[in-house]
Amino acid sequence: MKVFDFTSSMETLSLEECHGLLARESTGRVAFADDEFPMILPVNYAYVDGLVAFRTGAGTKLSKIPMHPVAFEVDGDEGSYVWSVLVRGHAREVTTALGARYEELRRTRIPIVASGDKGHWIAIEIADITGRSFASPS
Amino acid sequence: MKVFDFTSSMETLSLEECHGLLARESTGRVAFADDEFPMILPVNYAYVDGLVAFRTGAGTKLSKIPMHPVAFEVDGDEGSYVWSVLVRGHAREVTTALGARYEELRRTRIPIVASGDKGHWIAIEIADITGRSFASPS
Numbered sequence: 593m594k595v596f597d598f599t600s601s602m603e604t605l606s607l608e609e610c611h612g613l614l615a616r617e618s619t620g621r622v623a624f625a626d627d628e629f630p631m632i633l634p635v636n637y638a639y640v641d642g643l644v645a646f647r648t649g650a651g652t653k654l655s656k657i658p659m660h661p662v663a664f665e666v667d668g669d670e671g672s673y674v675w676s677v678l679v680r681g682h683a684r685e686v687t688t689a690l691g692a693r694y695e696e697l698r699r700t701r702i703p704i705v706a707s708g709d710k711g712h713w714i715a716i717e718i719a720d721i722t723g724r725s726f727a728s729p730s
Numbered sequence: 731m732k733v734f735d736f737t738s739s740m741e742t743l744s745l746e747e748c749h750g751l752l753a754r755e756s757t758g759r760v761a762f763a764d765d766e767f768p769m770i771l772p773v774n775y776a777y778v779d780g781l782v783a784f785r786t787g788a789g790t791k792l793s794k795i796p797m798h799p800v801a802f803e804v805d806g807d808e809g810s811y812v813w814s815v816l817v818r819g820h821a822r823e824v825t826t827a828l829g830a831r832y833e834e835l836r837r838t839r840i841p842i843v844a845s846g847d848k849g850h851w852i853a854i855e856i857a858d859i860t861g862r863s864f865a866s867p868s
Contacts, residue, residue, distance in 0.1 A: 621803060623761035623768040629818035629857065630761040630768055632803035665759060665770035680767035719767065 605723030610677045613666065613723065614639040620666040622646065622716075624683070637664075644679055644716040645686065658684050664716055669728075677723040679716060686713035743861030748815045751804065751861065752777040758804040760784065760854075762821070775802075782817055782854040783824065797822050802854055807866075815861040817854060824851035 605613075623632045635646040644664050659682040667676040743751075761770045773784040782802050797820040805814040 621759055621761075621770060621805075623759075623770045623801065625763065625768065629799045630763065630801040631818075632759060632761045632770070632801045632816060634803065634805045634812075634814050661767045663761065663768040663770045665772065667759075667772050674772075676772050678770060680769075 603725045605675065605677065605725055607721060610721045610723040611639075613668070613675065613677050614644070614679070614721075617666045617668065620644070620646075620664050622683070623663045623665070624660055642718065644681075644718065646714055648712055648714055660684070662716060671728065673725045673727050675723060675725040677721065679718055679721050681716045681719040683714050683716050686715045741863045743813065743815065743863060745859060748859045748861040749777075751806070751813065751815050752782070752817070752859075755804045755806065758782070758784075758802055760821070761801045761803070762798055780856065782819075782856065784852055786850055786852055800854060809866065811863045811865050813861060813863040815859065817856055817859050819854045819857040821852050821854045824853045 618636055618638075619634065620637050621632050621634050623630050625631075633648070635648075637644050637646040639645075662681065662683045664679040664681075665676060667674065756774055756776075757772065758775050759770050759772050761768050763769075771786070773786075775782050775784040777783075800819065800821045802817040802819075803814060805812065
């Protein structure tokens with residue numbers, strides 16, 4: 593069980609550690625403003641070229657708004673500690689050139705459920721990355 | 731590996747299924763507005779009395795702003811499918827009477843890392859709950 597206790601002592605992860613964890617993992621959650629309340633969506637992503645890239649369905653809010661401010665979070669459990677990396681930046685829909693690069697990645701790194709592929713690629717241009725770890729209760 | 735593919739066919743979870751999953755799980759992520767970008771925090775929570783309750787450190791944004799609009803998301807992997815439940819509502823700091831109830835829950839349900847306990851209880855008054863499941867790639 594993951595235990596996140598922001599009231600206890602915690603360690604700040606280095607930027608290198610954050611990059612490494614982002615590159616290693618493949619599932620995260622993206623948050624953005626959506627009318628009265630924020631929205632959180634779980635996504636499979638790729639971390640490449642200094643961008644977080646993921647797909648959304650056509651016509652979703654994120655594909656409609658250029659340069660949407662978003663947060664993106666990944667966390668994990670290493671047994672003796674848990675960690676969380678938070679990325680904040682601007683999301684925008686990916687156009688053809690970059691999209692081709694992500695399509696290639698998609699085939700190798702992001703698993704796809706069989707279906708008509710109507711997704712749009714969204715990339716987060718990263719403004720800042722922070723990470724923290726928390727020792728697990730013994 | 732969790733695969734969330736919002737571009738493929740998915741199932742909508744019933745409200746009963748959402749309640750059941752919220753009651754069963756104990757780790758989620760809360761998102762809220764924070765200056766230029768949204769913020770996402772992983773939290774351990776309890777789902778009781780129709781509220782999502784969790785702790786934050788003293789002095790954090792969520793404890794300062796009464797009735798903060800938030801999103802709260804929990805997801806999981808059941809092998810043949812993955813699911814995600816999204817709660818949206820208003821967060822507020824919990825005062826003494828409710829706080830005592832959560833303290834009791836905390837001792838039994840929410841694991842606490844040993845430390846000086848300076849946390850504040852935050853409760854989300856739920857405006858809506860939605861859930862979806864996605865068949866895993868075979």
